[in-house]
Amino acid sequence: GAVPVRVELGRMLQRVGRFADARDAFKEAQRLAPAEPAIEVLLGNACMQLGDHAAAAAGYLRALARQPGLTDARCALAKAYLELGRWQDSLAACNAILINVPGHTGVLALKSVALFELGEADKARAIMDFDRLLTAHRLVAPQGFADATAFNQALADAVMAHPSIVFEPADYSTKKGYHTGELANDTS
Helix, strand or coil: CHHHHHHHHHHHHHHCCCHHHHHHHHHHHHHHCCCCHHHHHHHHHHHHHCCCHHHHHHHHHHHHHHCCCCHHHHHHHHHHHHHCCCHHHHHHHHHHHHHHCCCCHHHHHHHHHHHHHCCCHHHHHHHCCHHHHCCCCCCCCCCCCCCHHHHHHHHHHHHHHCCCCEECCCCCCCCCCEECCCCCCCCC
């Protein structure tokens, strides 16, 4: 149907950096399927890419009104609120996510920014206490690998060959780097 075509067109336009055109494609998909929260999120993302943070927040709120459990939409809403200088709203959005997804690292990063902006530097620093949160471990090569170097090379090769890998994805700030989908439970 027309909706999936518009959605895929919008995604393709985002990948090539044509964010205004992507927004227009998502708006058309939204017009055709006004009750679809996923389209609201896509439209919000395109608005974020255009710097229209208020429109993005409105789209995320519409999506969440229809489907409150959308973690990605709530996370994006927290980002939009940060861009709008709505620190308390961003903090509330972060806290709502952390109830269901404790330890979500992206949300913890957003929460620490909101806390700093609210003048609660001690609470922000507690979130980012790297000495407490990070530890170094020497990994032993799993069975079937001659040594850790061979294992690390096989791991790097598997990541680089993963079907979800994308160089400089348009919807991330990554430059000269790659993103993949979830690898933790991958069996390929």
